[in-house]
Amino acid sequence: MSMPFYVAPEQVMKDRADYARKGIARGRSLVATQFAGGIAIVAENPSTTLRKVSEIYDRIAFAGVGKYNEFDQLRIAGVRAADLKGFSYSREDVDARSLGNQYAQILGQVFTHEMKPMEVEILVAEVGLTSEDDQFFHILYDGTVMDEDRFTVLGGDADAIANRLEESWAPELDLRGVLAVAVAALAGPDRTLEAADLEVAVLDRGADRRAFRRIERSELPKFLPKN
Amino acid sequence: MPFFNPAEDPGPDFAALAKLQGLVPVPPSAAVDERLQITHATTVVAIRYADGVVMAGDRRATSGHIISHRAIEKVFPADRHSGVAIAGAAGPAMEMVKLFQLQLEHYEKVEGSQLSLEGKANQLGQMVRNNLPAAMQGLAVVPIFAGFDTRRSMGRLFQYDITGGRYEESNFATSGSGGSLAGSVVKMRFHEGLTRDDAVDLAITALFEAADEDSATGGPDMVRGIYPVIATITSNGFERVADTEIAQRFVGLLDALSSRDGGGRLPETSTETAGGAR
Numbered sequence: 083m084s085m086p087f088y089v090a091p092e093q094v095m096k097d098r099a100d101y102a103r104k105g106i107a108r109g110r111s112l113v114a115t116q117f118a119g120g121i122a123i124v125a126e127n128p129s130t131t132l133r134k135v136s137e138i139y140d141r142i143a144f145a146g147v148g149k150y151n152e153f154d155q156l157r158i159a160g161v162r163a164a165d166l167k168g169f170s171y172s173r174e175d176v177d178a179r180s181l182g183n184q185y186a187q188i189l190g191q192v193f194t195h196e197m198k199p200m201e202v203e204i205l206v207a208e209v210g211l212t213s214e215d216d217q218f219f220h221i222l223y224d225g226t227v228m229d230e231d232r233f234t235v236l237g238g239d240a241d242a243i244a245n246r247l248e249e250s251w252a253p254e255l256d257l258r259g260v261l262a263v264a265v266a267a268l269a270g271p272d273r274t275l276e277a278a279d280l281e282v283a284v285l286d287r288g289a290d291r292r293a294f295r296r297i298e299r300s301e302l303p304k305f306l307p308k309n
Numbered sequence: 310m311p312f313f314n315p316a317e318d319p320g321p322d323f324a325a326l327a328k329l330q331g332l333v334p335v336p337p338s339a340a341v342d343e344r345l346q347i348t349h350a351t352t353v354v355a356i357r358y359a360d361g362v363v364m365a366g367d368r369r370a371t372s373g374h375i376i377s378h379r380a381i382e383k384v385f386p387a388d389r390h391s392g393v394a395i396a397g398a399a400g401p402a403m404e405m406v407k408l409f410q411l412q413l414e415h416y417e418k419v420e421g422s423q424l425s426l427e428g429k430a431n432q433l434g435q436m437v438r439n440n441l442p443a444a445m446q447g448l449a450v451v452p453i454f455a456g457f458d459t460r461r462s463m464g465r466l467f468q469y470d471i472t473g474g475r476y477e478e479s480n481f482a483t484s485g486s487g488g489s490l491a492g493s494v495v496k497m498r499f500h501e502g503l504t505r506d507d508a509v510d511l512a513i514t515a516l517f518e519a520a521d522e523d524s525a526t527g528g529p530d531m532v533r534g535i536y537p538v539i540a541t542i543t544s545n546g547f548e549r550v551a552d553t554e555i556a557q558r559f560v561g562l563l564d565a566l567s568s569r570d571g572g573g574r575l576p577e578t579s580t581e582t583a584g585g586a587r
Binding site (some may be wrong): 160161292 | 310311323332407410418419421429
């Protein structure tokens with residue numbers, strides 16, 4: 083029997099983290115932010131069929147960046163977990179915190195035990211009845227969970243985008259206002275993003291039950307600033 | 310959080326997922342209704358009209374000869390553009406509705422698109438079929454399904470039998486103990502291109518006549534203000550008709566009935582009129 087080479091655990095973890103980060107950095111970023119009427123999620127995504135943002139439950143949305151097949155698998159698992167929980171208990175018992183924790187467990191497990199970590203960064207967002215109750219759980223490839231407020235940015239270029247957002251974001255912005263700010267932050271100083279480059283969905287605070295609504299690409303220009 | 314390998318993955322099917330997770334009840338192994346009084350829900354009716362479909366159901370649930378509930382609801386939205394109405398054993402029927410609603414929503418979320426109306430009707434048929442072992446033991450559930458087919462821009466109706474047989478009806482569908490009575494009323498007055506007002510009135514008349522003959526069907530309860538649940542399903546989606554509107558229409562119906570014979574409706578049997586001038 084051959085002896086495997088000794089590799090320090092620090093090195094193993096670092097290599098895996100680098101691998102995951104590189105995978106995520108290849109994709110495009112995404113912004114989720116509060117606005118006066120709820121939560122808006124804006125992703126840079128040229129496809130109209132392969133979605134980065136989707137509905138998990140009545141007031142909960144999911145967003146992912148990185149490798150599509152991996153975050154889509156997580157998305158479906160989340161829909162299943164939420165629907166099963168709502169079916170066996172009550173719709174009120176389904177919450178973002180519990181889903182976020184379950185995702186963190188899975189990502190942590192995969193990061194340490196599997197051949198390769200998942201090259202994804204995901205977001206579980208829940209719109210509350212008031213803006214104080216809104217929740218953003220931002221989960222990294224290694225299972226790190228961050229509970230964020232106001233807004234959060236996922237993807238390789240997150241820090242730069244978050245800095246740009248910080249400058250122009252305000253809590254009282256309406257949907258048009260917040261989309262303008264989010265799109266500008268995503269684009270950066272050297273580019274402009276058109277409706278055809280974007281995927282937008284909102285969680286509507288005032289909704290009766292299912293709060294998730296896509297803003298289809300055809301209606302998107304109405305909400306975007308004219309260039 | 311449930312993960313599956315590709316061979317065992319239930320896909321967008323919530324019922325299969327619930328089964329894999331052990332959440333589906335086992336059907337009873339012996340006849341239940343011989344030993345226990347089972348609560349039954351009765352008459353429901355759906356009628357196609359110009360803009361879509363109207364669905365209606367009375368509010369009574371019975372256990373044998375006892376009224377076990379006077380205000381249960383039997384007409385539910387299945388999703389935005391369809392509705393389901395139930396008759397049969399109330400417990401399993403409510404469970405079936407809950408599972409069906411969830412099934413449609415689950416499919417939509419997992420797949421990212423809605424099932425076709427026909428697909429929804431077939432799903433419900435499979436659920437009725439899966440209930441057959443329980444139906445054999447006295448827990449039958451026979452729903453009707455109706456919706457606005459957004460691809461064809463028309464209302465469509467589906468009736469079921471206890472084995473899960475699915476039958477598309479062109480004009481109206483009924484189920485429950487007073488179903489055939491209500492169906493006769495609808496059949497007499499149905500015509501192509503009914504307006505919303507006419508269709509709602511027709512549903513009210515049908516339920517009234519069914520309640521008149523069938524003890525398991527509840528009539529309007531004007532003392533408590535309990536009226537049938539009525540909903541329209543059109544391109545605008547599933548919309549409940551307000552109780553105040555239904556109450557007014559019942560008053561209209563009662564006026565029409567009592568004025569039919571000049572002044573006041575004659576009792577059908579009376580010692581005073583027996584052998585009299587009439």
